[in-house]
Amino acid sequence: MSDVDSEVIRRYEVLNTIVQPDDVPFYGIPFPGFFLLNEDGTIVDKLFNRHLAHREGIEAILDSFAGRITPGENEPITSAAEDDGIRISAFLRGGGGVLRVGPRRRLVVRIEMPEGLHIYRDPVPVGMVATAITVDGPEAFRHEAVEAPPTHAFELPGVDEPLEVWEGTVDFVFPVYAASILGRAIREGAASIGVDVTVRYQACDDAQCFIPRTQTLRLDVPIGPGAMPNFGEMRGITGQTVEMDSMTHMKRLVERKQAD
Amino acid sequence: MSEEQFTDEYGFTGPLPVTSTQRVIPTGEFHPGLSIGERAPDFELPNHRGETISFHADRAGARAALLFYRSAVW
Known part of the structure; x- marks a missing residue:
């Protein structure tokens, strides 16, 4: 999902407050991490990282749900x-x-x-x-x-x-x-x-x-190479083609932020 | 600029100098986010197909993991 105006990021209180509003296009990014919710929507666990490049793998989420590793x-x-x-x-x-x-x-x-x-x-x-x-x-x-x-x-x-x-x-x-x-x-x-x-x-x-x-x-x-997001064109399993070229998206993001 | 100006204390080398605000690493206490035990606020956002997702309604009573990351493409 796309939170262009960082509204949900703010409501969940994960806005990166070190990045200042005049820092285009980076202002509005969240600290990376995740919340786990139970069936009624209550937060039962969360984990956030200090470093912008660090991501939790799906296993960390599954282990948190399971309560064991x-x-x-x-x-x-x-x-x-x-x-x-x-x-x-x-x-x-x-x-x-x-x-x-x-x-x-x-x-x-x-x-x-x-x-x-x-x-x-x-x-x-x-x-x-x-x-x-x-x-x-x-x-x-x-x-x-x-x-x-x-x-x-x-x-x-x-x-x-x-x-x-x-x-x-x-x-x-x-x-x-x-x-x-x-x-x-x-x-x-x-x-x-x-x-x-x-x-x-x-x-x-x-x-x-x-x-x-x-x-x-x-x-x-x-060991393996890091994930590079510049996929170009990617065809999903349902047949639709997703355009994932990062430079195009970055250009749009900058334009959108500058227009605000 | 030297390579050191692009490599932070975690050994991560990025495209911007480590002094760039988006690369500054928080120090001290670090507990962002709503607290455990709080109700997750509802929201509506578009997904990658442009369809509007109504979070609580669409998860339909299932448990959920809600991930935040800065972008899928950079």
Whole structure:
């Protein structure tokens, strides 16, 4: 749908207020993002990005509706299990797992613990190890701060300080995106990049703790060119032809804004 | 101009200098949009075929994802 006068953009309070009215033709653009509505039209979730070029993939929307993240069929995944029974997986969610400039993806680190075991959130008393996850990739691979799942309080006999723990299956989610120099790797013929996920943790039950572990998983992430909107002529599945030449549309947009 | 003037802190290289207002990245608290729990306002807008879409009526009681982006073509 086309919101030429940005009326709906304003009513939903997503107008980019940094762009000033005299900045033709950019004034009137929204911050990119989405709202999710339930059946009666109430907003049940929303996600907006600071960066003008970042877009959420359809998977982020579907995952928000579902309330859980499920790896797609072709999305890269790697996992390992330790003798403490804890299994750690890392997968790149969205866009078939292909990293491109523009669409944001989610790097999900899933820790599955057997019943009775838990791991700790920082801070912990001296001598115990809090869970820490680091993600390292080439310069073109960028990530934002981790979105950690909720913890619950745990009392350990003999320890005065309150402890926060995770148990069961928990997902740590890193929003990720590609810098423009990803294009250089593509031009040089690279088909993927390596991303290392390192998880440091100590698993305990009510009576004892296992020795601290450090597990490093490598994800081989396919890369692809960014989406270019200059399609020229595009024929839809219903047979109609849509003219998608961006320069023509940009020219119209400028003329329309200048005429206001 | 040097390439650095077109590449922002996210490593994104665009056609305009990073000082252009449409490329300025908000800092600090960032919570645009109506709040979760609010009723989504109704509206009518043309779609790509020029047909008028009446949002709540046309979604006919179905759940919906409402996406905002600056343009399909730039």
